[in-house]
Amino acid sequence: MSNPVVSLRGLKRSFHQGDVTIEVLRGVDLDIMPGEIVALLGPSGSGKSTLLQAVGLLEGGFTGSIAIAGEEASKMVSDERTRLRRENLGFVYQFHHLLPDFNARENVVMPQMVAGVSRQQADVRADELLTSLGLGHRLDHRPSQLSGGEQQRVAVARALANRPNLVLADEPTGNLDEHTSDRVLAQFLDLVRGEGSAALVATHNERLAAKMDRVVRLHDGRLD
C-alpha cells in the first residue's frame, strides 16, 4: 500500500500570552491516504487553522511528527520545507488572496511559473482548470470584476495548478452565501476527485462535511 500523503503523530502546539499558556493541539494523530478527502470539523477556536498551518509547513512551534508523502518535515530546515511544500501541497483560504492586478488566467499561471513550468503550458493548464470550474468565459477578468463565488473558484484552480498531492482548505466557502457555497464546494470536490488529489478541509459546516470521504473532529486538542 502507498504512503499516506500526510501522517501526523503526537502533534502539539501551545501559545503563550504573558503567564497564560493555551494548549491548542495536545497530541493529534492523523493519516490521510492518496486521493482521500477529509473534513476537519470543530468549533471556533478548537485549532482547525492551527492544524492546517502545521500540515502546510507554514509555521514553526510544533512538536511531534509531521510526514508529508513519507518525508519527515519536523526537523527540516526552511529551504527543505519550502521544497516539500511546493512539491506536494496546494492551499485554498476563506479569503482568496488573489493578485488584484492579474486576471483569472494569470492568477492560475503564476504558481506554475514559480515551479518552472513554461508560460505556454501554464496557460493551457490554467484554461483547462478554469473552464472545468465553469469560468471559461471569465479568463481575462480581474478579481474585482468577478463575483465572490467566481473569485473562490479561481482560488481553487490556483491551488490545483501544480497538481498537489494534498489540498489544504481553510473554510474554503466560508465567506459565500449558502447556495453559492454549496455549488462552489461541489465543484471543488469534483475537481479534487478528478485530479486524484487528497484534501483536508476545515469547516464549521456539518452538512458540507458530510459530502466528503471522512470526517475528523477536533475536541480538547485531539481528533476524535
Ligand SMILES: Nc1ncnc2c1ncn2[C@@H]1O[C@H](COP(=O)(O)OP(=O)(O)OP(=O)(O)O)[C@@H](O)[C@H]1O
Ligand atoms: N498566534 C497566536 N497567538 C496566540 N494564540 C493563538 C494564535 N493563533 C491561534 N491562537 C489561539 O489558538 C486557538 C485556536 O485557534 P485556531 O485559529 O486554530 O482555531 P479555529 O478552530 O481555526 O477557529 P475558527 O473556526 O474560529 O477559525 C484560539 O484560542 C486562538 O486564540
